[in-house]
Amino acid sequence: ARVNNEVIKIKRAEKKILVRDLETGEEYEESYDKLILSPGARPIVPASIEGVEQKHVFTVRNVVDISRIKDYLDFNKIEDIAVIGGGFIGVEVAENLRLAGKNVTLIEALDQVMSPFDYDMAQILHKEILDHGINLILNDAVVKINSASVELKSGKKVTARAVIMAIGVFPETDLAREAGLEIGETGGIKVDRNYLTNDRDIYAIGDAIEVYHRLSRKKTRLALAGPAQRQARAAIDHIYNIPHRNNGVIGSSVVKVFDINAACTGLNEKTARDAGIPYDFVYIITGDKVGLMPDSNPMHFKLLFEYPTGRILGAQAIGKGNVDKRIDVIATMILMDGSLEDLKELELCYAPPFGTARDVVNQAALVGLNLLHGRFKQVPVSKIRELVENDAFILDVREKGEYRTGHIKNAINIPLSELRDRLDEIPRDQPVYVHCRSAQRSYFAVMALQELGFENVYNIAGSYLALSYYEYYMDQYTGREKILTQYNFI
Numbered sequence: 001a002r003v004n005n006e007v008i009k010i011k012r013a014e015k016k017i018l019v020r021d022l023e024t025g026e027e028y029e030e031s032y033d034k035l036i037l038s039p040g041a042r043p044i045v046p047a048s049i050e051g052v053e054q055k056h057v058f059t060v061r062n063v064v065d066i067s068r069i070k071d072y073l074d075f076n077k078i079e080d081i082a083v084i085g086g087g088f089i090g091v092e093v094a095e096n097l098r099l100a101g102k103n104v105t106l107i108e109a110l111d112q113v114m115s116p117f118d119y120d121m122a123q124i125l126h127k128e129i130l131d132h133g134i135n136l137i138l139n140d141a142v143v144k145i146n147s148a149s150v151e152l153k154s155g156k157k158v159t160a161r162a163v164i165m166a167i168g169v170f171p172e173t174d175l176a177r178e179a180g181l182e183i184g185e186t187g188g189i190k191v192d193r194n195y196l197t198n199d200r201d202i203y204a205i206g207d208a209i210e211v212y213h214r215l216s217r218k219k220t221r222l223a224l225a226g227p228a229q230r231q232a233r234a235a236i237d238h239i240y241n242i243p244h245r246n247n248g249v250i251g252s253s254v255v256k257v258f259d260i261n262a263a264c265t266g267l268n269e270k271t272a273r274d275a276g277i278p279y280d281f282v283y284i285i286t287g288d289k290v291g292l293m294p295d296s297n298p299m300h301f302k303l304l305f306e307y308p309t310g311r312i313l314g315a316q317a318i319g320k321g322n323v324d325k326r327i328d329v330i331a332t333m334i335l336m337d338g339s340l341e342d343l344k345e346l347e348l349c350y351a352p353p354f355g356t357a358r359d360v361v362n363q364a365a366l367v368g369l370n371l372l373h374g375r376f377k378q379v380p381v382s383k384i385r386e387l388v389e390n391d392a393f394i395l396d397v398r399e400k401g402e403y404r405t406g407h408i409k410n411a412i413n414i415p416l417s418e419l420r421d422r423l424d425e426i427p428r429d430q431p432v433y434v435h436c437r438s439a440q441r442s443y444f445a446v447m448a449l450q451e452l453g454f455e456n457v458y459n460i461a462g463s464y465l466a467l468s469y470y471e472y473y474m475d476q477y478t479g480r481e482k483i484l485t486q487y488n489f490i
Contacts, residue, residue, distance in 0.1 A: 010179035041169035041207035051145030082160035084112030090166035184210035203233035214248035263327035263346035266314025288321035290352035406486030
């Protein structure tokens with residue numbers, strides 16, 4: 001391997017590359033029979049933001065960048081820092097700066113951090129970020145960077161003596177483009193299933209290329225280490241005429257955000273809609289281990305499946321425990337074109353210190369099958385504010401003590417234990433929306449009401465726990481009228 005040497009030109013006709021030694025400035029040529037390009041991706045630095053060229057503005061691409069940032073912060077004794085971009089890198093940078101005792105503002109132009117997660121799941125991450133003292137600003141963009149502040153599109157000013165740009169990355173395609181290699185519709189180097197470019201002796205892999213998404217059946221870009229190493233093996237196999245399969249990508253990721261872990265794979269609701277795939281979803285909150293175990297914690301798990309086939313499309317999991325284990329299972333099922341029925345029957349390891357007899361993924365499959373076969377109906381937490389404002393009938397089946405500690409405004413409290421004795425209080429001529437703490441008791445209530453002749457009954461997916469997370473950030477940030485008398489996060 002040669003470090004501090006940069007390939008500056010590909011001479012395709014001669015099958016040579018021109019290399020510059022970055023330490024000496026010397027340029028020299030090397031010949032090749034086959035060439036594999038893996039130039040990676042470069043951080044996006046929008047020219048539209050005034051002041052990005054200043055010395056206190058940094059990007060993060062490698063360990064050297066991190067060291068340079070740390071040295072600058074230490075030497076100048078900087079405490080106030082703005083991180084622009086709420087993707088994986090932006091959130092991880094913001095977390096580590098906060099753990100180092102800095103005053104951190106995280107600014108994201110979209111309405112949520114980490115776009116691979118659905119908006120409802122991202123709310124859990126928003127609360128975790130806020131709880132650890134980061135000033136989180138969403139749905140607002142930086143337009144100008146000053147020496148000691150940044151200015152936002154909304155007109156707000158944020159104090160910052162250092163700025164970290166983490167808006168995203170773009171494929172490093174200059175070398176390939178100058179050599180006449182074809183660039184795909186997404187901006188990455190265009191390759192075939194063997195990672196060959198339009199030059200039969202040049203391959204391309206990694207963050208710089210355009211890839212095929214197994215589920216959406218569209219071209220996309222995916223800057224992840226796992227797919228990159230598989231692409232490297234596939235390219236080498238093809239050079240040596242070794243057969244290989246190219247299954248496309250699905251985008252499996254995991255991240256730690258302070259005290260919680262978050263993982264996802266496959267499609268989310270937005271990407272499923274964009275792909276034109278009819279879908280439904282499961283949102284459950286259940287223990288990651290047997291409840292008697294001292295380190296058992298709740299896990300929020302969302303599963304997307306195709307309607308009406310039941311084919312698994314994707315999943316997201318957030319909690320303090322092993323969320324990656326569950327998402328790895330779903331990623332495997334997607335590769336096998338698995339369905340809800342397959343997931344239901346999956347036999348997984350079980351012992352109380354590791355999980356539950358009916359694992360989170362098995363339970364999600366059972367709920368999904370109930371939805372798929374029309375055994376009950378649900379409504380997402382995103383619709384509840386509108387229902388409250390329209391004075392819909394919302395039934396809270398938690399116990400009275402739970403109701404008193406916090407409830408949806410206008411909700412009627414009829415504990416599950418009293419349900420059959422108080423049916424006359426529940427209307428039959430309008431929709432009834434039922435919730436409890438985590439949607440289990442409310443599911444029992446929905447099934448009971450349906451058996452008793454109620455035809456228009458809906459379970460609120462995720463129930464009061466999910467709704468508390470869903471409402472929290474916007475309540476805090478905008479000061480809008482709350483629809484909950486108190487939040488519940490446990």
